[in-house]
Amino acid sequence: MPKSSSKWRGCGFLALKVAGASVLLLCLLIGALYWYFHPPVERTDDIVYATRHGENLMINVIRPGDPNGLGVILVVSGSWKSNPESGKIWLAAPLLRRGYTVIAVSHLSQPRATIMEIEEDMHKAVRFIRAKTDTFGIDPDRLGVVGGSSGGHLALMLATTGGSDSAKKESSVVKAAAVFFPVTDLLNLGPSTENPGDGGPPKSFVKGFGPDATDMAKWKVIGHDISPIYHVHSDQAPVLIFHGDADTLVPLEQSSRFLEAANAVGAEVELIVRPRQRHGWLTMPLDIHRMGSWFDENL
Numbered sequence: 001m002p003k004s005s006s007k008w009r010g011c012g013f014l015a016l017k018v019a020g021a022s023v024l025l026l027c028l029l030i031g032a033l034y035w036y037f038h039p040p041v042e043r044t045d046d047i048v049y050a051t052r053h054g055e056n057l058m059i060n061v062i063r064p065g066d067p068n069g070l071g072v073i074l075v076v077s078g079s080w081k082s083n084p085e086s087g088k089i090w091l092a093a094p095l096l097r098r099g100y101t102v103i104a105v106s107h108l109s110q111p112r113a114t115i116m117e118i119e120e121d122m123h124k125a126v127r128f129i130r131a132k133t134d135t136f137g138i139d140p141d142r143l144g145v146v147g148g149s150s151g152g153h154l155a156l157m158l159a160t161t162g163g164s165d166s167a168k169k170e171s172s173v174v175k176a177a178a179v180f181f182p183v184t185d186l187l188n189l190g191p192s193t194e195n196p197g198d199g200g201p202p203k204s205f206v207k208g209f210g211p212d213a214t215d216m217a218k219w220k221v222i223g224h225d226i227s228p229i230y231h232v233h234s235d236q237a238p239v240l241i242f243h244g245d246a247d248t249l250v251p252l253e254q255s256s257r258f259l260e261a262a263n264a265v266g267a268e269v270e271l272i273v274r275p276r277q278r279h280g281w282l283t284m285p286l287d288i289h290r291m292g293s294w295f296d297e298n299l
Contacts, residue, residue, distance in 0.1 A: 068099030075147035110208030152182025244277025
């Protein structure tokens with residue numbers, strides 16, 4: 001056999017070995033990722049925490065195999081719409097892996113409920129969870145909250161306005177909030193694609209703010225009351241924010257201005273900017289892992 005033929009055959013065997021090793025490595029990686037994002041859990045779904053307009057509002061409680069006794073509330077919300085099925089386990093895997101019990105809270109979607117009613121229901125959910133912490137095996141004084149976009153907005157409303165209700169025994173205070181690209185100032189939408197240009201509500205969500213939102217004088221009151229930036233105070237829960245600097249739906253300035261307002265009153269807020277990222281990015285699970293480390297320090 002010619003030497004050149006043996007040489008090419010040897011190269012072919014080497015290429016096959018490399019290809020086989022690459023496939024094996026890829027399979028191992030996929031398997032490891034699947035394992036990580038599917039931790040062993042115990043679920044209790046469809047627990048009713050309140051009703052709104054005749055419809056039940058639900059929480060799903062997801063307990064890890066090795067719980068640490070702390071709870072993180074996941075606000076299941078996007079565009080102020082909510083579906084209990086959207087609270088996938090893999091999204092919360094980095095928290096569950098650290099031992100956090102995750103309580104996924106859903107709400108009635110706008111415009112069937114106004115965004116103000118939705119915010120009110122978030123407080124009801126926290127009070128309900130706090131009243132049931134013995135059942136859920138978590139510390140009532142160490143509840144965290146996470147959310148993204150409208151879920152981030154609602155989480156920040158809890159962080160800045162949570163408190164006691166004179167008619168209720170339990171409080172809606174949370175101890176820490178970690179969010180993605182939250183809406184913080186509805187009166188100043190800046191370069192958002194939702195800015196109508198006249199100071200009014202986000203143009204795709206006018207109905208979500210109720211019939212009074214089309215009255216500019218009344219909208220100023222509504223927008224103020226439902227914007228976290230106007231409720232920052234020195235004793236509020238510490239906040240961690242992740243935001244992409246290429247986000248056109250909820251521009252980065254929504255978070256940077258919230259940070260400035262918090263700094264002005266001595267509130268603890270950390271903003272992590274993701275360069276060239278828009279309204280969501282592929283590596284968000286890594287940021288949720290970082291949220292877990294942050295909760296370790298702040299809960």
